[in-house]
Amino acid sequence: MMTTYKYIKDKTVGIVGCPFSGGQPKEGVDEGPIKMIEYGLIDQLVEMGWSVEFDGHHKFTEFRPAEDPNIGKLKKPRYVSRVTKAVAESVESHLKKGHLALTLGGDHSLALGTVSGTFAAYPDACLIWIDAHADINTPESTESGNLHGCPVSFLLAVDGLINEEITEFSWLKPRLRPDRLVYIGLRDVDPPEKEILKKYGIKAFSMYHVDKYGIGKVVEMALDAVNPDRDRPIHLSFDVDGLDPTVAPSTGTPVRGGLTFREGHYICEAINETGLLVSVDIMEVNPTLEDEVSVFETVTVGCSLVRCCLGESLL
Numbered sequence: 001m002m003t004t005y006k007y008i009k010d011k012t013v014g015i016v017g018c019p020f021s022g023g024q025p026k027e028g029v030d031e032g033p034i035k036m037i038e039y040g041l042i043d044q045l046v047e048m049g050w051s052v053e054f055d056g057h058h059k060f061t062e063f064r065p066a067e068d069p070n071i072g073k074l075k076k077p078r079y080v081s082r083v084t085k086a087v088a089e090s091v092e093s094h095l096k097k098g099h100l101a102l103t104l105g106g107d108h109s110l111a112l113g114t115v116s117g118t119f120a121a122y123p124d125a126c127l128i129w130i131d132a133h134a135d136i137n138t139p140e141s142t143e144s145g146n147l148h149g150c151p152v153s154f155l156l157a158v159d160g161l162i163n164e165e166i167t168e169f170s171w172l173k174p175r176l177r178p179d180r181l182v183y184i185g186l187r188d189v190d191p192p193e194k195e196i197l198k199k200y201g202i203k204a205f206s207m208y209h210v211d212k213y214g215i216g217k218v219v220e221m222a223l224d225a226v227n228p229d230r231d232r233p234i235h236l237s238f239d240v241d242g243l244d245p246t247v248a249p250s251t252g253t254p255v256r257g258g259l260t261f262r263e264g265h266y267i268c269e270a271i272n273e274t275g276l277l278v279s280v281d282i283m284e285v286n287p288t289l290e291d292e293v294s295v296f297e298t299v300t301v302g303c304s305l306v307r308c309c310l311g312e313s314l315l
């Protein structure tokens, strides 16, 4: 099988390395991208025929404000805002050169940047979000105050979802229409998040749906929902906690009953097959959690998801 890419020129991928943990409290998730690169991801992609552009990981510590008091319940809002603004610019510039943008996280607050960057370059894109969580809490609804649980609410182009104007994030232009967003893998959604999904009619396939229909049908239904004519650019945001903790144990907020190894990879293969993928995030790999074997499994699964997104196939 050979994928023809509709939006990507010269089979080039730009890697945006994002060692960042400010959207949640556990240290170590900033080492995720460093480990994925150390495990040989670039060579693997070159081996597959991709040209890789990577100028080293972002150095975010210089964005860290001396003081960053909570805004309402939100923790480290200034740090997260500055970092994700820089990420948005990196992703957008890769996409505008006709590259596929591959962002390695880091915690999922980084999607504030990756999705903003993608929709700046491709306003007509759609977003496929693989996760145990919906990450759609608002500044009011979040219980944890961790911004990795909130990015989607900031990105949605709807009125009245974010009540208080948070000037810190004024750079962010919400461009994501609710009908261009679909979830797969959900199993730990907070009650106010369920309300938001319902209110805006956001398509979501939980693990119940994966069990009921099988992953093949679920991906097809997800694409039908956000990309019925199979012509829009696709942004895939993959939180490795969408996978079962037996498959990706080294992550900050594991939830039992997740996607199997094959289901996770199938999603990436099927999305690659559309030829429409322009932007991929692999998020929440934390190589400091659990034992050595778990770390190895989680980092290697991060790398193999990327390879499947970029066209590695079994035959």
Ligand SMILES: NC(=[NH2+])NCCC[C@H](N)C(=O)O
Residues within 6 Å of the ligand: 107, 108, 109, 133, 135, 137, 142, 143, 144, 145, 146, 148, 149, 150, 190, 239, 241, 253, 284
């Ligand atoms: N990207 C993640 N792992 N998010 C977990 C979010 C958990 C919880 N819903 C919260 O808002 O804090």
Ligand SMILES: [Mn+2]
Residues within 6 Å of the ligand: 131, 132, 133, 239, 241, 242, 253
């Ligand atoms: Mn998650």
Ligand SMILES: [Mn+2]
Residues within 6 Å of the ligand: 108, 131, 133, 135, 148, 239
């Ligand atoms: Mn997430």
